[in-house]
Amino acid sequence: xxxxxxxxxxxxxxxxxxQTLFSLGKDLHNxxxxxxxxxFTDIQLTFLRYLNFYSTIYLDIALGDIDEIVLKNDIxxxxxxxxxxKKDKLKQQQTEFKSPIxxxxxxxxxxxxxxx
Amino acid sequence: xxxxxKDLQKEQEINEVQKKINEVLNLGEIEDLIKSNEKxxxxxxxxxxxxxxxxxxxxxxxxxRVEKFTxxxxxxxxxxxxxxxxxxLKRNIDIDAMTRSIQNKMNNxxxxxxxxxxxxxxxxxxxxxxxVKNEVQALNEEIQRLSIQKTNLLEFxxxxxxxxxxxxxxxxxxxxxxxxxxxxxxxxxxxxxxNEKEGxxxxxxxxxxxxxxxxxx
Numbered sequence: 001x002x003x004x005x006x007x008x009x010x011x012x013x014x015x016x017x018x019q020t021l022f023s024l025g026k027d028l029h030n031x032x033x034x035x036x037x038x039x040f041t042d043i044q045l046t047f048l049r050y051l052n053f054y055s056t057i058y059l060d061i062a063l064g065d066i067d068e069i070v071l072k073n074d075i076x077x078x079x080x081x082x083x084x085x086k087k088d089k090l091k092q093q094q095t096e097f098k099s100p101i102x103x104x105x106x107x108x109x110x111x112x113x114x115x116x
Numbered sequence: 117x118x119x120x121x122k123d124l125q126k127e128q129e130i131n132e133v134q135k136k137i138n139e140v141l142n143l144g145e146i147e148d149l150i151k152s153n154e155k156x157x158x159x160x161x162x163x164x165x166x167x168x169x170x171x172x173x174x175x176x177x178x179x180x181r182v183e184k185f186t187x188x189x190x191x192x193x194x195x196x197x198x199x200x201x202x203x204x205l206k207r208n209i210d211i212d213a214m215t216r217s218i219q220n221k222m223n224n225x226x227x228x229x230x231x232x233x234x235x236x237x238x239x240x241x242x243x244x245x246x247x248v249k250n251e252v253q254a255l256n257e258e259i260q261r262l263s264i265q266k267t268n269l270l271e272f273x274x275x276x277x278x279x280x281x282x283x284x285x286x287x288x289x290x291x292x293x294x295x296x297x298x299x300x301x302x303x304x305x306x307x308x309x310x311n312e313k314e315g316x317x318x319x320x321x322x323x324x325x326x327x328x329x330x331x332x333x
Contacts, residue, residue, distance in 0.1 A: 004142075005146060005326065008142055008143050008145075008146040009146060009150070011143060012143065012146065012147055012150065034150070034151055034152060034153075035151055035152040035153075036152055036153045039153055039168060040153065040168075041149075041153045041168045041326065041327040041328070042326065042327060042328060042329035043146075043149055043150055043326045043327065044150055044153065047150050065237070066236055066237060066239070067236075067239055069236070069242060069245070070236050073249065075229070075232070075249045075252050075253060075256075076232070076236060076245065076249065078229065079229040079230070079232035079233040079236065079249075079252070080232075080233045080236045080237065081233070082226070082229050082230055082233050083229070083230050083232075083233025083234050083236075083237065084233065084237075086230060
């Protein structure tokens with residue numbers, strides 16, 4: 001029995017073979033990662049989450065946002081993704097707060113003509 | 117003396133090779149589990165299968181879970197987690213304090229990880245990254261040690277016994293073997309399941325856990 005399952009799931013999700021299949025599968029629907037197309041098991045869903053996780057990391061490396069050192073160990077990788085997710089969440093909250101729709105609605109209320 | 121050192125080196129090399137072989141085998145096993153929502157394997161020329169549980173099977177296991185919980189609750193020999201915590205407290209073992217300590221360490225670990233993440237983004241020198249990484253690792257080890265200690269202390273509570281029973285029941289429901297062209301249940305009764313060899317049950321249980329999740333039920 002495999003004890004450290006997550007370690008091996010991560011190892012596979014990081015692999016270029018699965019990353020290529022994952023990336024192609026997004027555009028070409030006849031490329032399947034699994035034998036089943038639905039009704040995924042828990043381990044398959046965990047694997048998909050890690051594929052997406054590493055795909056984001058590889059993209060950030062390709063864009064030059066970070067160096068490959070991020071892949072040196074799981075603590076580096078997880079720390080970077082934790083920081084990135086928190087930053088994105090904060091950015092999203094700020095955008096929502098300054099939403100143009102929100103501003104229009106406020107303006108409408110502020111400049112509403114008084115009832116005659 | 118030189119002979120002994122030579123033997124020791126040889127033993128280390130053998131262990132290293134064995135470790136690598138295990139890594140490859142484990143990776144292959146996980147890859148095989150990922151490729152499909154069913155697992156087929158052979159033991160002593162018998163072909164076995166385990167598949168992701170259906171809604172009906174989950175419902176059946178859940179019903180058994182409720183029955184088991186009610187049964188154990190009525191038995192004075194078994195105790196709830198909350199009762200067990202009170203008993204431990206009388207012996208100066210504070211489980212709630214242990215939980216708070218784990219949570220504090222997790223918060224500290226997360227703060228360090230956020231700091232490390234930003235350092236990676238800012239391309240800080242590796243030796244500085246390594247210092248923070250070691251602090252995270254030390255906290256992870258402490259969290260793991262405390263979590264294991266807590267799990268061991270609460271092992272015999274009703275909630276834990278019910279969880280073990282539910283997974284065993286799900287294993288009993290999901291295990292199939294091939295007979296001719298048909299797949300049939302491995303065990304027709306719970307008694308048959310309980311009398312089975314531990315090795316086969318453990319293997320099925322592992323696949324069931326991988327397919328249906330750790331904390332879903």
